[in-house]
Amino acid sequence: MVDTTYIFLQHYWWFIVSLLGALLVFLLFVQGGQTLIYTIGKTEMERTMIVNALGRKWEFTFTTLVTFGGALFASFPLFYSTSFGGAYWVWMAILFCFVIQAVSYEYRSKPNNFLGPKTFEVFLFINGLLGTVLLGTAVATFFTGSQFSVAKINLTNINNPVISSWETPWHGLEATLNLHNVSLGLAVFFLARVLALLYFMNHINHPDILARSRKHLLYNAIPFLVFFLTFVIWLFIREGFAVNPSTGDVFMQKNKYLLNFIQMPIVLVLFVGGVVLVLWGIIKSLLQPYTKGIWFTGVGTLLAVLSLFLIAGYNNTAYYPSTFNLQHSLTIFNSSSSKFTLTVMSVVSLLIPFVVAYIWHAWKSIDVKKIDDEEMKNETHVY
Amino acid sequence: MEHFDLSLVNWSRAQFALTAMYHWVFVPLTLGLAFIVAFMETLYYKTGDEEWKRITKFWMTLFGINFAIGVATGIILEFEFGTNWSNYSWFVGDIFGAPLAIEGIMAFFMESTFIAVMFFGWNKVSKKFHLISTWLVALGANLSALWILVANAWMQYPAGMHFNPDTARNEMHNFWEVLLSPVAVNKFLHTISSGYVLAALFVVGISAWYLLKGRNILLAKQSIIIASVFGLITSIFLAFTGDGSAYQVAQKQPMKLAAMEGLYEGREGAPLVVIGALTPGKEYGDEKDPFLFRIQIPKLLSFLGYRSGDAFVPGVKDIVEGGYTYTDKDGNKMVALSAEQKIERGRIAIQALADYKNAKEAGDTIAMAYHRGILDENFEYFGYGYLNNPKSIIPNVPLTFYSFHIMVGLGFLFIAFFILMLYLIYFKGYQINKWLLRLSILMIPLAYIASQAGWIVAEVGRQPWVIQDILPTVAAVSRIDASAVQITFFLFFIIFTTLLIAELRIMFTQIKKGPKDGGK
Numbered sequence: 001m002v003d004t005t006y007i008f009l010q011h012y013w014w015f016i017v018s019l020l021g022a023l024l025v026f027l028l029f030v031q032g033g034q035t036l037i038y039t040i041g042k043t044e045m046e047r048t049m050i051v052n053a054l055g056r057k058w059e060f061t062f063t064t065l066v067t068f069g070g071a072l073f074a075s076f077p078l079f080y081s082t083s084f085g086g087a088y089w090v091w092m093a094i095l096f097c098f099v100i101q102a103v104s105y106e107y108r109s110k111p112n113n114f115l116g117p118k119t120f121e122v123f124l125f126i127n128g129l130l131g132t133v134l135l136g137t138a139v140a141t142f143f144t145g146s147q148f149s150v151a152k153i154n155l156t157n158i159n160n161p162v163i164s165s166w167e168t169p170w171h172g173l174e175a176t177l178n179l180h181n182v183s184l185g186l187a188v189f190f191l192a193r194v195l196a197l198l199y200f201m202n203h204i205n206h207p208d209i210l211a212r213s214r215k216h217l218l219y220n221a222i223p224f225l226v227f228f229l230t231f232v233i234w235l236f237i238r239e240g241f242a243v244n245p246s247t248g249d250v251f252m253q254k255n256k257y258l259l260n261f262i263q264m265p266i267v268l269v270l271f272v273g274g275v276v277l278v279l280w281g282i283i284k285s286l287l288q289p290y291t292k293g294i295w296f297t298g299v300g301t302l303l304a305v306l307s308l309f310l311i312a313g314y315n316n317t318a319y320y321p322s323t324f325n326l327q328h329s330l331t332i333f334n335s336s337s338s339k340f341t342l343t344v345m346s347v348v349s350l351l352i353p354f355v356v357a358y359i360w361h362a363w364k365s366i367d368v369k370k371i372d373d374e375e376m377k378n379e380t381h382v383y
Numbered sequence: 384m385e386h387f388d389l390s391l392v393n394w395s396r397a398q399f400a401l402t403a404m405y406h407w408v409f410v411p412l413t414l415g416l417a418f419i420v421a422f423m424e425t426l427y428y429k430t431g432d433e434e435w436k437r438i439t440k441f442w443m444t445l446f447g448i449n450f451a452i453g454v455a456t457g458i459i460l461e462f463e464f465g466t467n468w469s470n471y472s473w474f475v476g477d478i479f480g481a482p483l484a485i486e487g488i489m490a491f492f493m494e495s496t497f498i499a500v501m502f503f504g505w506n507k508v509s510k511k512f513h514l515i516s517t518w519l520v521a522l523g524a525n526l527s528a529l530w531i532l533v534a535n536a537w538m539q540y541p542a543g544m545h546f547n548p549d550t551a552r553n554e555m556h557n558f559w560e561v562l563l564s565p566v567a568v569n570k571f572l573h574t575i576s577s578g579y580v581l582a583a584l585f586v587v588g589i590s591a592w593y594l595l596k597g598r599n600i601l602l603a604k605q606s607i608i609i610a611s612v613f614g615l616i617t618s619i620f621l622a623f624t625g626d627g628s629a630y631q632v633a634q635k636q637p638m639k640l641a642a643m644e645g646l647y648e649g650r651e652g653a654p655l656v657v658i659g660a661l662t663p664g665k666e667y668g669d670e671k672d673p674f675l676f677r678i679q680i681p682k683l684l685s686f687l688g689y690r691s692g693d694a695f696v697p698g699v700k701d702i703v704e705g706g707y708t709y710t711d712k713d714g715n716k717m718v719a720l721s722a723e724q725k726i727e728r729g730r731i732a733i734q735a736l737a738d739y740k741n742a743k744e745a746g747d748t749i750a751m752a753y754h755r756g757i758l759d760e761n762f763e764y765f766g767y768g769y770l771n772n773p774k775s776i777i778p779n780v781p782l783t784f785y786s787f788h789i790m791v792g793l794g795f796l797f798i799a800f801f802i803l804m805l806y807l808i809y810f811k812g813y814q815i816n817k818w819l820l821r822l823s824i825l826m827i828p829l830a831y832i833a834s835q836a837g838w839i840v841a842e843v844g845r846q847p848w849v850i851q852d853i854l855p856t857v858a859a860v861s862r863i864d865a866s867a868v869q870i871t872f873f874l875f876f877i878i879f880t881t882l883l884i885a886e887l888r889i890m891f892t893q894i895k896k897g898p899k900d901g902g903k
Binding site (some may be wrong): 010035045056059060062063065066067069070071072074075077078080081082083084085086088089091092095096098099100101102103105106107111112113114115152155156158161162163164165170171258274294337338340341344348349352353355358359362363365367378379381382 | 440452454457458461462464466469470474478481483484486487494495499503527552555614737768820848864874878882884886
């Protein structure tokens, strides 16, 4: 008998994970900004303003990444064990990027910091560059697949009971050789820079920073569009990993992801609306002396990324496909936690609106005024 | 036939130990200092005295330096469950993942949101909102500790779950049993209170340094009072929760207790070793006396472990060979199986799982029910089936024994220290001798040693299990090359050590500088 509640919970948690993923991509503006410190900041004070504008938000991006990982572990543990344990090098590289970021803001300007401020700025740059490109590349494998196998029966092999195996010795590095994956990685990188520039324009009260940000917005928006369109068009014309709902068998289907949009019109509206908002925020900021583009582009990013995650997992699609053996692909049904666990977590997730409300209130309270050089001179806690 | 890659298992353990121990260098100070700072800011809020604000901001600066590296070292741990222990992640993800997700939603966001207000909100929000934010940072930090410790406690004492042969994993069926298991409650309270004691010693030690240097006298004196009161209360509480934790170990992990006490031969009315030196090279089955020397208190181990001075406490030999009588969780008197018998039962359970799977594939529901019955009957020994040698259930006894005794000894030293400090403050008007001030500084590294030792007891003492009796460490690893883990081990070692050096230099510099305007 079909357990509709369980199916609903699996969809609900894929939605929550997708939302966290989308929020994470939006918050990667911190990483994008870290690659622009010297491009936009030409004096020490300008750089201090930029670093402090970013530094007051870095932990939020970090927390979202950790929660994204925790939510995946809790709701889709087979993905967690298969992907993290298999694509070892990619995930380790991403983690190293975030480790070096976490101390850099606090230690950069502190006296006697052992490595010198420049080293911490290099750490921030590495995090901004590799963190975004690798995260985008890793997420692209949701559409292009990876070479892994999953065999739960292995648990009964007392000498080697490992369930999930990566079937190439590259352990995730092979994903970086797939151009379709890399196109998403680069799109995320340039999007993060676009968002960062819009954030600077909105958040820092300094005419030179504003002018330079507007100029570089164009330079980053163009490659973003090129890589984003490359990824999306390729996605629409390629075969996708479809699931037969009655047997659970996975098979290749032409234009699967385009079909998913067509068969889920609400998701399509989210996607189109998201893309329009992203472009609207950019174009309005380029053509007018306008500083609120971050809101449009930010919300647009959230909607577009959310819809991409949804077409990866919904509508009988394998969200983590195995190119080694199609039948080992992960779907939201065969990789999820039990009904009981998903129910418990769903109750906890009712707190999310409350969490969003206090974040909003707290941010509003400390962001009442744009950052300026006066504040940097008087602030006691400066990065 | 393939075999376990023990090199991979050992390097994976080494990496997890390295990253966990580094993380735990920073976490306890965050847990405790957050509350101390919140107390100080409360005094500022209540009195309006600017000196309290200066004091608060000074300790907050040190908190921030420590917090950043705690965050950096923490992210690795969460993802290492997947990268290095993938089999474990699947086998228990249904239970272990939930606390991690709840930790993220409930605690991390609270912490990361209000820490921004705490650091940058002084001139932007009201005094009241700022104070609430500081308290919420402390609450968030401690809440995050709750969830991860619940997850860890579950590994020591799996409760509120059942094994589902269809999905080949353990699944939660009672959230409250997971959250409120006696092991979880004791572990949480014991661990966070150890953080409070460490933070109190940190504040007292640095304040003592100021008194020795004759600088920032008012800051130092006021900080010492706050920290000593906090330290005394929490160190006494630490002793109580330590007793509770040890009692749970006696009930749920008797081998760990035997290792903690170097108890090879069980006995009724077992004494507690206060201090002792183990015989080097002593192994299960040889005739050597386990101790070169020891000072012990008669019957105390029986009393602490079983609340009866005459109770039988099984030793390493008894647990390996079985045959002693114990009371199970339902209150029944049972005769303990030997490790060999448990291995046999474990193998039966694993084979029953294989047979169940085959029967399911063949659509044979009668055979499925039959094998399911065998599996359920033997499941409590499931993990033993992966072990080859009865002796492999013995953890590293010397490491566990010495870590335990160092932890306990230092714990009692800390109580005595706080009592002495408060006595001198309240009855002798701050006539603290120079030697005591120097001792106060020494207490800081001792606190860190005790704190690390506690985790060594918990984690080394439970080997060979990742999940007690259900999944051994050897069966929990990912299938990756040992060389890959070696490389990441050394990368972590280099980067964490570098960051630790940076952290210490920044911390020492800030301490030398003192509060921004020098204080009174």
